[in-house]
Amino acid sequence: MARHPYSPEERKQIFARFITAANQIMEEKGVNAVTIRQVAELAGFKSSTLYHYFSDQDHLIMYASMKYFQEYNHRLAVYITELRDPYLxxxxxxxxxxxxxxxxxxxxxxxFFGRYRDDLEEIIRVYYEIFPDELQDTDPIVQDMLQHGSILQRNMSIMKPLVECGMVPAGQVEVWNEIIVHCFQVLLEEKMRYGDEVDSTALIERHQCYISALMERE
Known part of the structure; x- marks a missing residue:
């Protein structure tokens, strides 16, 4: 006898189990260790079931990677609440x-730069439908950022206050946006290439220096 179709709530629960399983493997063994078979097995389903929810392995990893993105959103929301200066x-x-x-x-x-980067906005929307509790107590600026998938769009949204206060020329904002994002991508690729051989703190300081130089601020 064929099994009855899963209800919408059951589908959400299964979706969440696959994401959680993939993230567990990423935490324990790294992103390159994630496979469809291992994730399905850890979640308690067949590999064929997983393909009803994700297009392929990369699509699954995108959702599993959102856990790290959420950690960033939470830390940021706690910190920037006290900051009023738009530049800071x-x-x-x-x-x-x-x-x-x-x-x-x-x-x-x-x-932000991978195969499914153009689908990130939809992935963010679906992810927070599956894990709505992770949106609690989120700063309004962070919530606005979450409306955008593209990293260029996200950065543009947080540059708006700088344009409004005259720190960033309106006619140059798109160019400045591309420069800041490109600098980040170069540093991220450097970290991927050299791993622990390159100090993350030094990379962060370099990116902060790029912002300071661009905006002529100390």
Missing amino acids: RFRATWEFFCDSAFRHPDAFYRL
């Missing part, structure tokens, strides 16, 4: 983002 908030946002990214460079690269 902008720098703090990037400082925390770089810190989280350099802790999990492969995951962040896949999220």
Whole structure:
């Protein structure tokens, strides 16, 4: 006798189990150790079932990588609540983002520069439908950032206050946006290439220096 179709709530629970299983493997063995078979087995399902929820292994890893992204969002929301200066908030946002990214460079690269980067906005939406509790007590600026998948769009959203206060010329904001994001991508790729041989703190400081030089601030 064929099994009855899963209810929407059951599908959410299964979706969550696959994501949790993939993230567990990433934590224990690294992102390159994630396979469809191992994730399905750990979640308690057949590999064929997993393909009803994810297009392929990379698609699954995108969702599993959101756990690290959520950790960043939570830490950032706690810290920037006390910051009122738009420049300091902008720098703090990037400082925390770089810190989280350099802790999990492969995951962040896949999220923002990988194969499914153009689907990130939809992935973010679905992820928080599955794990709504992770959105609690999120700062309004962080919530606005979560509306955008593209890293260029995300950075543009947090640059708006800098344009409004005259720190960033409106006519140059798109160029400055691309420069800041490109600098981050170069540093992230350096971290991926050299791992622990390169100091993450030094990479963060370099990115902060790029921002300072661009905006002519100490």
